[in-house]
Amino acid sequence: MKHLLSWLALFGTLFGASNVQAIEEPAFSVVRTHSGFEVRDYAPYVVAEVTVPGPEAEAGNQGFRILAAYIFGKNAGQQSIAMTAPVTQAAEPVKIAMTAPVTQSASATGFVVQFTMPAAYTLDTLPRPLDEQIRLVARPAARVAVIRFSGFWTDANYNEHLNKLQTLMAEQSLPATGAPIYARYNAPFVPWFFRRNEIWIPTQ
Numbered sequence: 001m002k003h004l005l006s007w008l009a010l011f012g013t014l015f016g017a018s019n020v021q022a023i024e025e026p027a028f029s030v031v032r033t034h035s036g037f038e039v040r041d042y043a044p045y046v047v048a049e050v051t052v053p054g055p056e057a058e059a060g061n062q063g064f065r066i067l068a069a070y071i072f073g074k075n076a077g078q079q080s081i082a083m084t085a086p087v088t089q090a091a092e093p094v095k096i097a098m099t100a101p102v103t104q105s106a107s108a109t110g111f112v113v114q115f116t117m118p119a120a121y122t123l124d125t126l127p128r129p130l131d132e133q134i135r136l137v138a139r140p141a142a143r144v145a146v147i148r149f150s151g152f153w154t155d156a157n158y159n160e161h162l163n164k165l166q167t168l169m170a171e172q173s174l175p176a177t178g179a180p181i182y183a184r185y186n187a188p189f190v191p192w193f194f195r196r197n198e199i200w201i202p203t204q
Contacts, residue, residue, distance in 0.1 A: 023083060023084055023085045024082065024084040024085070024116075024118055024119065025084060025085050025086070025116070026042055026043070026045045026084070026116050026119075027042070027043040027045070027119065028040040028041060028042045028043065029041050031143065034168060034172055035168070036147065036164065036165075036168050037145055037146060037147045037165055037168050037169070038145075038146055039143065039144070039145050039146070039174070039203065040143070040144055040146055041141065041142075041143050042139075042141060042142045042143075042144065043141055044138065044139060044140055044141050045116055045117070045119065045138075045139050046116075046117040046121060046122065046123060046126065046136065046137065046138050046139065047114040047115060047116050047117060047136075047137050047139055048067055048070055048071070048114070048115045048117060048126075048129065048134055048135070048136055048137075049063075049067075049112055049113065049114040049115075049134070049135050049137055050063050050066045050067055050112070050113055050131075050133050050134050050135070051110045051111065051112050051113075051133070052066075052110055052111055052113060053110050053111075054110060054111050056111060056155070057155065059089055059110075059111035059113060060087065060089050060111075060113060060153070060182075060184065062113070063087075063089065063111070063112075063113025063114075064087060064113065066113075066131060066133060066134065067087075067113065067114075067115045067134065068115075069131065070115075070129050070130075070131060070134050071083060071115065074129070074130050074131060075127035075128060075129055075130055076127050076128040076129075076130065077127045079127045081117065081118065081121070081126075081127075082118050083115070084115065084116045084117070084118055085116075085185045086116075086183035086184055086185045086196075086198065087113065087114070087115060087183070087184050087185075088113070088114045088116075088181050088182065088183045088184075088200075089111055089112070089113050089114075089181070089182045089184075090111065090112050090179055090180065090181045090182065117136075123136055123138055142202060143202065143203055143204065144181075144200040144201060144202050144203060145165060145168075145169050145174055145176075145200070145201045145203045146165075146198050146199070146200050146201075147161050147164060147165040147168070147198065147199050148196065148197070148198050149161045149197050149198075150192060150193055150194070150195045150196065150197065151192050151193075151195065151197065152192050152195075153184065153188075153195075153197070157197075158182060158197075158199070161197075161199055162180055162199050165180075165199055165201060166201070169201065169203065174203050174204070175203060175204055176201050176202065176203060177202045177203055177204060178201070178202030179202075180199055180200065180201050181199070181200040181201075181202075182197075182198075182199060183197070183198040183199070183200060184196075184197055185197070185198075
């Protein structure tokens with residue numbers, strides 16, 4: 001119980017409803033808005049990421065604990081790094097050796113959970129993780145279709161909005177060029193009707 005309360009306090013510090021506006025997010029611009037979703041261009045940014053086995057419902061918490069330890073000082077130099085939002089999660093694609101570029105399969109070996117690093121950092125200036133599971137990765141500029149929704153973090157809620165976004169993209173002849181990414185902006189104890197959840201699908 002003590003362990004659980006500690007993590008609830010941590011989530012509250014990072015993602016309390018009153019702090020959402022103060023938390024840094026990756027820079028993006030809205031390219032266009034459609035009924036029910038929008039298309040964004042994200043600038044390059046750096047993430048700390050870890051692959052966890054899941055199951056999917058537990059992957060976010062598994063990855064969060066590992067990455068939170070890193071930004072709170074489990075790194076070379078014991079530096080504290082400001083938290084940003086959102087925390088993202090995606091199925092790790094199976095990589096297949098081909099003569100063409102590597103493709104992504106619908107099956108997965110785990111889940112990649114990412115923390116976006118503050119814009120002031122680069123790969124060269126971020127402290128080295130002491131946990132070898134953690135990777136520091138530079139994410140290139142990307143265009144994504146985004147649907148925003150509230151509610152509980154359930155498979156049913158996620159799948160409902162994923163299907164809706166895929167349908168809306170098809171209606172606009174927007175192709176998906178990568179796997180969906182689940183972005184969460186709030187702590188577990190934030191009321192469901194206040195939560196900001198998003199699904200990002202890479203597109204052209």
